[in-house]
Amino acid sequence: MADAAPPSKSRDLDKLLLRPGNLVGPTFDPGVQLRDDLQEYARVLVVGAGGLGCELLKDLALSGFKNLEVIDMDRIEVTNLNRQFLFRLEDVGKPKAEVAAKRVMERVSGVIIVPHFCRIEDKDIEFYNDFNIIALGLDSIEARSYINAVACSFLEYDSDDNPREETMKPMVDGGTEGFKGHARVIVPGVTPCFECTIWLFPPQVKFPLCTLAETPRNAAHCIEYAHLIKWDEVHSGQAFDPDNPDHMKWVYDEAVKRAELFGIPGVTYSLTQGVVKNIIPAIASTNAIISAACTLETLKIASGCSKTLSNYLTAMISTVKTALCRYNGVEGLHTKVTEFVKDKDCLVCGPGVLIELDTTVTLKK
Amino acid sequence: MNGEELTEQETALYDRQIRVWGADAQRRLSKSHILVYGMKGTVAEFCKNIVLAGVGSVTLVDDREVTDEALSANFLILPDENLYHGKTLAEVCCDSLKEFNPMVHVSVEKGDISTFGVEFFGKFDAVVISCCSLAKKKLINQKCRKLSKRVAFYTVDCRGSCGEIFVDLKDYKYSKKKLEETVECQLEFPSFEDTISVPWKALPKRVSKLYFAMRVIEQFEDAEGRNPGETSIADLPGVLKLRKELCETNSVNESQIPDALLERLLIGASEYPPVCAIIGGILGQEVIKAISGKGDPLKNFFFFDAMDGKGLIEDISEPKPVS
Numbered sequence: 001m002a003d004a005a006p007p008s009k010s011r012d013l014d015k016l017l018l019r020p021g022n023l024v025g026p027t028f029d030p031g032v033q034l035r036d037d038l039q040e041y042a043r044v045l046v047v048g049a050g051g052l053g054c055e056l057l058k059d060l061a062l063s064g065f066k067n068l069e070v071i072d073m074d075r076i077e078v079t080n081l082n083r084q085f086l087f088r089l090e091d092v093g094k095p096k097a098e099v100a101a102k103r104v105m106e107r108v109s110g111v112i113i114v115p116h117f118c119r120i121e122d123k124d125i126e127f128y129n130d131f132n133i134i135a136l137g138l139d140s141i142e143a144r145s146y147i148n149a150v151a152c153s154f155l156e157y158d159s160d161d162n163p164r165e166e167t168m169k170p171m172v173d174g175g176t177e178g179f180k181g182h183a184r185v186i187v188p189g190v191t192p193c194f195e196c197t198i199w200l201f202p203p204q205v206k207f208p209l210c211t212l213a214e215t216p217r218n219a220a221h222c223i224e225y226a227h228l229i230k231w232d233e234v235h236s237g238q239a240f241d242p243d244n245p246d247h248m249k250w251v252y253d254e255a256v257k258r259a260e261l262f263g264i265p266g267v268t269y270s271l272t273q274g275v276v277k278n279i280i281p282a283i284a285s286t287n288a289i290i291s292a293a294c295t296l297e298t299l300k301i302a303s304g305c306s307k308t309l310s311n312y313l314t315a316m317i318s319t320v321k322t323a324l325c326r327y328n329g330v331e332g333l334h335t336k337v338t339e340f341v342k343d344k345d346c347l348v349c350g351p352g353v354l355i356e357l358d359t360t361v362t363l364k365k
Numbered sequence: 366m367n368g369e370e371l372t373e374q375e376t377a378l379y380d381r382q383i384r385v386w387g388a389d390a391q392r393r394l395s396k397s398h399i400l401v402y403g404m405k406g407t408v409a410e411f412c413k414n415i416v417l418a419g420v421g422s423v424t425l426v427d428d429r430e431v432t433d434e435a436l437s438a439n440f441l442i443l444p445d446e447n448l449y450h451g452k453t454l455a456e457v458c459c460d461s462l463k464e465f466n467p468m469v470h471v472s473v474e475k476g477d478i479s480t481f482g483v484e485f486f487g488k489f490d491a492v493v494i495s496c497c498s499l500a501k502k503k504l505i506n507q508k509c510r511k512l513s514k515r516v517a518f519y520t521v522d523c524r525g526s527c528g529e530i531f532v533d534l535k536d537y538k539y540s541k542k543k544l545e546e547t548v549e550c551q552l553e554f555p556s557f558e559d560t561i562s563v564p565w566k567a568l569p570k571r572v573s574k575l576y577f578a579m580r581v582i583e584q585f586e587d588a589e590g591r592n593p594g595e596t597s598i599a600d601l602p603g604v605l606k607l608r609k610e611l612c613e614t615n616s617v618n619e620s621q622i623p624d625a626l627l628e629r630l631l632i633g634a635s636e637y638p639p640v641c642a643i644i645g646g647i648l649g650q651e652v653i654k655a656i657s658g659k660g661d662p663l664k665n666f667f668f669f670d671a672m673d674g675k676g677l678i679e680d681i682s683e684p685k686p687v688s
Contacts, residue, residue, distance in 0.1 A: 055642065058440055062638035079380045082417055085465050109444040178385040179650070274384060281384035284417040285649040288410060292642035296671055299639070 042302045045131040046070045047120060047147055049096040051282050052137025052174045054086045055291030057100055060135070061108040063299055069131070071116040071123070072097040083284040120146060129154055129169070133298055136173040137291065139280060141201060144173060148186065148194035152349040155188040163189025170301050174294040178281045183293035185301070193349035219259060219266035223275045226254035242277050251276060371395070375468065379419055390657035394420050395468075397656045398488060402426045402478055402505075403495035404454040406438030406636040407523045410645025411493065411652075413441070416462050418653055422470040423462065424489070425455040426478055438636045483508045491517040491652050496594060499587040506533060506557040517655045520557065521648050522579070523636040524594070525629055526671035528644035529579050531557060532651060532663050539658045554665055555682045565615035567684050573677045575668040577622045581608050582630050596631045604631060640671050647676070 044065055046056050049072035060068055074096050076087045086103040087096070097115035105113055116123070120143060128134065128150050138144050151169040158164055171186040173194070186193055211217070212225045231240050231251065241247050252272040259267040273279060371391060376383070383391050397420045401408055404427040412423060429435075431449040436442055441461035442449060449457045455473045462471045478494075479501055486492060486508050494505055502520050509516040510533075518533040533554045540547050555563075561580060585604050586593060596604075604627055612619045647667060654660040666679040 059639050059642055062438060062440060078377050081466075082379055082382050082419075085413055085417055088464060089467075107440055107443055270380075270384070279381070279384065282381045283385050284382075285414045285646040285653070288414060288642050288646035288649070292639040292646065293674065295639040295642070296674065 041067075042133070043067045043069070043131045044298060044302075045128065045134045046137060047134060047143075048072055048137035048139070049084075049086075049100040049115075050074070050080065050137060050139065051083045051284075051287040052176065052291050052294075053096070054084045054100055055287050056135050056137050056174070056294060057086070057104045057113065058108075059292055059295035060298065061104050061111040061113070063295055065298075065302070066111050068111060069114040069116065070097045070101055071118065071120060072100075073117065073119045083282055083287055085284065125150055125153065131169075133301055134169065134171045135294055135298055136171060137294075138173075138175070141198070141204070144194050145198075147171065149348055151186075152188040152193055155349060157189075172294045172297045172301070174290040176282065176286045176290050178283065179286055181286045181290035183290050183297065185297045188349045193346060195348040196346040216258065216262055216264060219255070219264060219268075219271055220275050222258040222262070222264055222267055223251065223255040223272050225258055226251045227276050230254050230258075248273060248276065375419065378466075378468070382418065386653070386657060386659065390653075390659060391419065393657050394418055394653065396421050397490040398422045398424070399652065400424045400426070400474075400486070400489040400492045402493070403497060404429075404439070404441075404458045405435070405496055405523070406440075406638060406641035407521055407528065407644045407648075408493065408495045409439045409441045409458060410641050411521070411648045412458065412462055413465060414646060414649030415652055416465045416469045416471065418649070419466060420469060420656070422472070424472050424474050425459055425462075426474045426476075427455040427458075428453050428475055430454070431457055434635055438638050438641055479504055481508075483511050486516055487512045487514060489516055490656060491519065493519045493521060493648065493652070495521045496592075498593055499583050503558045509533075510535060510556055517652065518557075519648060519651070521644060522593070523640050523644055524579075524582070525632060525635070526637045526640050527575055527579075527630060528640050528669045529575065530644060530648055530651070530663065530667040531560070532665050532667075533557060533560075534655060534662055537655075537662065539654075539660070539662070541660055550661075552662065552664060559683070560665060560681050563681055563683055565612075565617045565621075568681065572679055572681070573666075573668045574622060574626055575670060575677075576666060576679055576681065578626045578630055581611060581622060581627065584611070594635070598628065598632050600631055601628060637671060640669065643669055643676075 042065055044060060044067070046053055046060070046068060047070075049057070049070050053070060053072060057068060057070060072095070076084070076091045076094055076096055076099065078089070078092055080096075081087055081089065084096070084100075086100045091099050095115070095117035097117050101113035101115040105111060128147075134147065134151060136144060136147060138147070148171065151171050154167050154169050156164045156167040168187055168189050170188075171194075172183070173186060174183050175181060185191060205220075207221060207224055209229075212221055212229060216222050216225060227240065231254075240251075248269075252267070252269050255267045255272055259265070371379070371388060375391070375395065376388075379391055399415060399420055399422065401412060401423060402425075404412075404425060412425070416423060431442060431452065431454055435454060436444050439458070441458040442454075443457075443461070453473070453475075455475075459471050459473050462469075486505070492505065492509055494502065497505070497520065506518050509518045515535050515537070520529075520531040522529050533556055534552070535554055537552045537554065538549065539551075540549055542548075565577065581604060582596065585591075585600065585607050586596065588607070589600075589603070601624075605624065608619060608622055608627065612621065647663075647669075651663050654662055663678055664680050666681055668677045668679065669675070
C-alpha cells in the first residue's frame with residue numbers, strides 16, 4: 001500500500017497513517033484516502049491564543065492539520081512574551097488571535113488559520129458545530145464550562161437513552177500553572193464532561209469577608225482587604241481598575257499599612273499585583289508539554305475517523321480510557337494517566353431526568 | 366548581562382516565570398551559557414524553551430544543509446528556499462531563535478565537534494547533544510567530565526513517536542523545598558559510558574523496554590558505520606540478529622526487547638512533531654533546574670512513548686553493594 005501512495009512532505013506522518021498501528025483504534029483503516037482526509041477535511045478550533053494556544057497552533061499545523069481556526073479576545077502584553085513565542089515586542093497591543101494565525105501560516109506551508117478576535121460568547125452556537133474537534137487552551141473554569149456546555153448541547157440521545165454518535169463533539173482540554181499541567185479528552189456522551197468532573201479542580205481561593213475584615217493571617221488577606229473593602233470605603237463610586245498603576249499602588253500602600261498593623265510579613269508590590277489580578281505563574285516548557293499532549297490526543301481522534309464520528313468512537317473508548325493525564329515538573333516528573341467515569345446524572349451531558357409536571361404548578365410552589 | 370540585578374526590561378518580560386522560580390534563579394539563568402549540537406525538531410523545541418526562559422547565551426553547532434525533511438518538524442525554519450538556501454541548519458535556526466528573545470545571545474559554531482578540545486566545553490554550563498553516534502556521545506561526555514567546573518551533559522534523541530533523554534550532572538549539589546523548609550541534597554551521576562555498561566541482567570525487570578531498544582539501534586548504527594537516524598525497515602533482520610547477540614551476552618530474554626518496538630524505531634528515523642515538543646519541553650525544564658540549582662533533577666534516563674502517552678524516569682546505574 002505504501003508503495004502506491006504518492007510521497008508527501010510529511011513522510012513521518014505518512015508512516016503513521018499508511019500502515020496499521022497501535023496509535024489508532026481497531027476500526028482504523030489506513031490508506032492515502034485517510035491521510036488526505038486528515039489534512040483536508042478535519043476542522044479544528046483552538047480556543048485561546050495564549051500560552052497553550054500558540055503551542056497548540058504550531059503543533060497542530062506541523063502535525064498535518066490544514067484547517068484551523070483560533071479564537072481569543074485579548075491583545076498582546078509584554079508579560080506574555082516569556083512563553084507566547086509567536087509574539088514579538090513590537091506586537092504588543094495587537095490582537096493575539098490575528099498575530100498567532102499569521103505567524104504560524106508563515107512557518108508551516110499549506111495550513112490555513114482563520115483568526116477570531118472576539119469573546120467566545122460572541123459567537124453563535126452553530127459556529128462551534130462547524131468543527132470536528134475543539135482544542136482548549138483556556139485559563140479559567142468559567143470559560144471551560146461555557147465551551148463544555150456548548151459542545152454538550154449538540155449531543156442527542158436516542159429513545160433508549162444512548163448517545164447518538166454523530167452528534168458527539170470531542171474536546172481536548174489543556175491547563176497549566178507553573179510546573180503543573182493537565183491534558184484531557186472529553187467526548188460528550190462517552191467520557192465524563194467538564195461538569196461531571198468539576199470537583200477535580202482545587203477549590204478557588206475566596207477569602208471569607210470576616211477574615212479580611214477582622215482576622216487577617218497572611219499577606220494575601222491584607223491585600224484583598226485593601227482591594228475589596230478599603231477601596232470602596234475611600235473611593236465610593238469609582239471602580240477599581242487593575243490596569244491603572246496608581247490604583248494598584250494605592251492598594252499596595254494600604255495593604256502594607258494593614259500588614260504592619262497586624263505584624264504580617266510578605267506584602268510586596270509583585271504579590272499585590274498577583275493577588276488582585278489573579279495572575280497565574282507561567283513558563284514556556286510546561287505549556288509546550290501539555291499542548292503537545294493535547295495535539296497527540298487530537299491526532300488520535302482525527303485519524304480514527306472518516307467523515308462521521310462513529311469510526312473513531314471505538315478507538316476513543318480504548319485509547320481514551322486514559323481520560324486524564326497529569327504532569328508535574330517539579331517533584332521529579334509524573335505523567336499519570338487516570339480513568340474517570342461519566343456521571344449519568346450530569347446536568348450538562350447526561351440524557352436528563354424526566355420530570356412530569358402538572359401544568360398548573362407554578363414556580364412559587 | 367551587566368551587574369547583579371535584573372534590569373527593568375527583564376523584570377517585566379520575565380514576570381510570569383519569576384513568579385514560578387524566583388528572581389535568584391532568573392539571575393543565574395541570565396548568566397548561563399548553553400551549547401547545543403544537532404538541530405533537529407526536538408532540539409529546536411528545547412532551544413525555543415531556554416531562549417524564552419532567558420539564558421545568557423546559546424551556541425548552535427550543525428553544519429548540515431537545510432532539507433525538506435528538516436522543514437517538516439522544525440518550526441524554526443521558514444519554508445522559503447530563498448531564505449534558507451546556502452545556509453546551514455545552525456545558521457537558519459540561529460536567525461529564528463534571536464527573534465524569540467533579543468536579550469539572549471544566540472550564535473553558531475562551525476566545525477567537527479569531535480575535534481573541539483576540553484577548554485571549548487569549559488566555556489559552557491550545559492551541553493546538549495542530539496543526532497550523535499555512540500562514539501561521539503562517549504567522547505563529548507568524557508571531555509565535559511574532565512573539567513573541574515561542572516558542565517551539565519545531556520543527550521536527547523527522538524525516533525518516530527518515541528523519545529529519550531540522558532542526564533549526567535557528575536557530583537550535583539542542589540536545594541529543594543520540602544514542606545515549609547529548604548533541604549540540601551546531593552546526587553552522583555554516572556557517565557554515559559558507565560551507564561550503558563551496567564549489565565542488563567543487573568537492572569530491574571520493569572525497566573522501560575525503550576532503554577534496551579534504543580541501545581540495540583545505537584549499537585547497530587555504530588557497527589554499520591551509519592549516521593544516527595540512517596536506518597530503515599530493511600535493517601530489521603540485522604537489528605534482530607544484534608539483539609539476539611546482545612541478549613545472550615547479557616543473559617536476558619529476547620522478549621525484553623519486542624520486535625514491534627524495534628520496527629517502530631527503525632522506521633521512525635525522522636521525528637514526530639508533538640513528541641519533539643514534549644521531549645523538548647522536559648529537557649528545557651531539566652536544564653533550567655540544573656542552572657538554577659533548584660529541584661530534583663531527572664536521574665538519569667527519561668523515556669516517552671506516544672503510544673501510551675507515558676513518561677518514565679529510569680535510574681540506570683551500578684546497583685549499590687549490599688552492606
